[in-house]
Amino acid sequence: MAADQPGIAKTFPVKPKLKPISKKSTPESKYWKSFKTQPTQTVxxxxxxLSFSPISPHDFAATHSATxxxxxxxxxxxxxTISSFSDTATSASFRSDGRLIAAGSHSGLVQVFDAKSRNPLRRLRGHSRPVHLVRYPRIDKLHLFSGxxxxxxxxxxxxxxxxxxxxxxxxxxxxxxDGSPASDDMFVTGSYDHRIKLWDVRVSSASSVMEVNHGKPVEDVIFLPSGGLIATAGGNSVKIWDVIGGGKLLYSMESHNKTVTSICVGKIGKDRGEEAQQYRILSVSLDGYMKVFDYAKFKVTYSMRFPSPLLSIGFSPDCLTRVIGTSNGIIYAGKRKTKKNVGSELGNFVGLGPIEEPPKRVLRPSSFKYFRRGQNEKPSEGDxxxxRPKKVKLAEHDKLLKKFTHKEAFVSALRGKNPDIxxxxxxxxxxxxxxxxxxSNLETEELGLLLGFLQKYSTMPKYAGLLMKLAxxxxxxxxxxxxxxxxxxxxIRNLKRSVDEEIRIQQSLQEIQGIISPLLRIAGRR
Known part of the structure; x- marks a missing residue:
């Protein structure tokens, strides 16, 4: 704490107010970090x-090679493993009851399998080229759509x-x-012709009921949970469209550097209290980044880097598992641990089932042992x-500031050579x-220390505002x-040389910005 009035002793260490630009740890970032990522076996x-079963325990299916x-x-x-494919398998989709799973392939064949026995039940022939889209409607068990x-x-x-x-x-x-959550008769498709079309199978004309232009080849499209919005991915952008408003563009997120390959909806877990019903868009890209986008506030709330290009992503309905597929055959699966499943992991052994802990005897305030508890007694919930306040350790300059010997404190900090201090x-x-x-009271040697410090750190953006004025x-x-x-x-000569060099660098950067800005504006119009 700073002493604003003379005569008040300083009891806490000084801390720098000028801090480097850094990502603050927020409750939401802690939530997404709680998914402990581990790579599965390489395929x-x-x-x-990647697709999750809508039925607990929400197993997930991954398509790779002909499997x-x-x-x-x-x-x-x-x-x-289901291996009844003659060519590369694509786009696995679970039925609403989780009992069947459908998938396409590069041969143009769509197949339906029993998820438990893996037996092929239906073969849908009709496409002459590779099939990359197979989806069941949200509830309907008798139909599916493909592209x-x-x-x-x-x-x-x-x-x-x-x-x-x-x-x-x-x-x-x-x-x-993707199928609409509002009606099983409606679904949306995206194409490399840059168009996203909304279809209604009840319309006899077999024409789309709405069309929007993403501006780049569309890699993925999903309905958001309300059913009134859709999110599309293509190029380096994810765009939000208002379906009810006739396809109005609400926002374009362009935080990725390369093509966005897949998106899905993630939900903040129910154990987050006030955050319980908030949804996010999770996107992955060839740049190796996964980003979490809050489409209610139109901002990216979390970002995570992976060592290889990312192709697919899935998020479980129970908010406990997040999986990401890569171009080199690795699945990065993140499992979020909660108090419930941590307890089950500790209590289960192979073949023995859960082990019940013996009940502890609860001490009541009316018993003598309650008042004889020692310092090692752990507090119960609600206590x-x-x-005990921790003793504050003061550095030399803090002790001198506490004594109001300002010059000595200043020199002591300079001799420490820590710019933040x-x-x-x-x-x-x-x-x-x-x-x-x-x-004004510094000796020649002490003044040299100060000038050397100014020469070294005055041009750093973090300190420049204060140090240039002081210089x-x-x-x-x-x-x-x-x-x-x-x-x-x-x-002084060294200080002048540092300032001149910084000015030259800034002028060069301004020249580069002047060259790049028109190119970016032209690229944005296309």
């Missing part, structure tokens, strides 16, 4: 899609293996889509803890209106002392 090829692998969400280990590189979207009756409707408005590869002491002396007096005052007040000492003249 043969890229992870083209669909189902992983346990509890152990993050493979449970079963492929033949630019055709089909709506299937799974039972009869026949397409009920066929949509041919796209002009390029259809690579993504009020009285903590020196600047903190300067700020304290400014608050006490003693800094200039200390400067000007030092030159005005101690001009005669500088002229009479060759050592001090050398410090």
């Amino acid at each position: 043969i090829s890229s992870i083209t899609s 669909v692998t189902i992983f346990s969400s509890q152990t993050l280990e493979p449970k079963s 492929g590189d033949d630019a055709i979207v089909k709506y299937w009756d799974v039972t009869s293996e026949t397409p009920i409707a066929q949509f041919i408005e796209h002009k390029d590869y259809v690579r993504c889509g 009020y803890l009285i903590m 020196v600047v903190a002491v300067m700020e304290e002396l400014v608050a006490r209106k003693k800094l200039l007096r200390c400067v 000007k005052k030092v030159l005005e007040m101690r001009a005669e002392d500088v002229r009479s000492s060759d050592v001090l003249k050398g410090h």
Whole structure:
């Protein structure tokens, strides 16, 4: 704490007010960091899609090579493998009851499997090119829709293996889509023709009911939980569109440096109290970053870097598991530990089941043992803890400031050569209106220490605001002392050289900015 009035002793160490730009740790960032990421076993090829079962325990399916692998969400280990594909498998999708799973392939065939037995139940033939989109509606168990590189979207009756409707408005590869949470008869698809189209199978004309232009080849599209908004990914941007408003663009997030390959909706866990019902958009990109986007406030709230390009992402309905697939066949699975599953992990052993701990005898205030508890007794929930204050250790400059020996404190900080501490002491002396007096009373050697410090740190953005003003005052007040000492003249020459070099750097940066800014404006119009 700074002493604003003379005569008040300073009892706490000085701390720098000028802090470097850093990411503050927020409750939300702590939440996303609680997903302890661990890579699963490496598979043969890229992870083209990830999909969670809507039914507990929410196992997830990953498509890679000519295989669909189902992983346990509890152990993050493979449970079963489906290999009934003649070519690369794509876009696995669980039915609403979790009993069936459908997937496409580069051969153009869509297959439906029993998730438990892995037996193929239906083969849907109709696409002439690779199929990259297969989705079940949110609740409907009898239909699914698909899209492929033949630019055709089909709506299937799974039972009869026949397409009920066929949509041919796209002009390029259809690579993504999602079912509406508001109606099982509506779904949206995205294509490399830059267009996102909303379809309603109840419309007899087989034409889209809404169309928006993302501006880049569309890699992924999802409905947001309300059903009135959609999010699209393509190029280096994620865009939010208002479906009810006729396809109005609400926001464009361009925080990725390379193509955004996949997006999904994540939900803040129910154990977060007031944050319980907040949703986020999770996006991954070829730049190796996963970003969390709060579309209610239109800002990125968390970012995480991975060592390889990212192709797919999934988030479990129970908010406990997050999985990310990469181009080199690694799945980064993050499992969030809660009090409930930590207890189950400690109490379970192979073949023995959960081990129950013996109940502890609760001490009541009416018993004698209650008043004989020792210092090692752990507080129970609801107890009020009285903590012993920690003894504050003061550095040499803090002790001198406490004694109001300002010049000695200033010199002691300069000899320590810690720029944060020196600047903190300067700020304290400014608050006490003693800094200039200390400067005027410095001996020649001490003045050399100060000039050397100014030469080294004055051009650093973190300290420049204070130190450049102080350097000007030092030159005005101690001009005669500088002229009479060759050592001090050398410090001044070095300071001038540092300032001139910083000015040249800033001018070069402004020239570069002048060249790049028009190019960025032109690129933004395309």
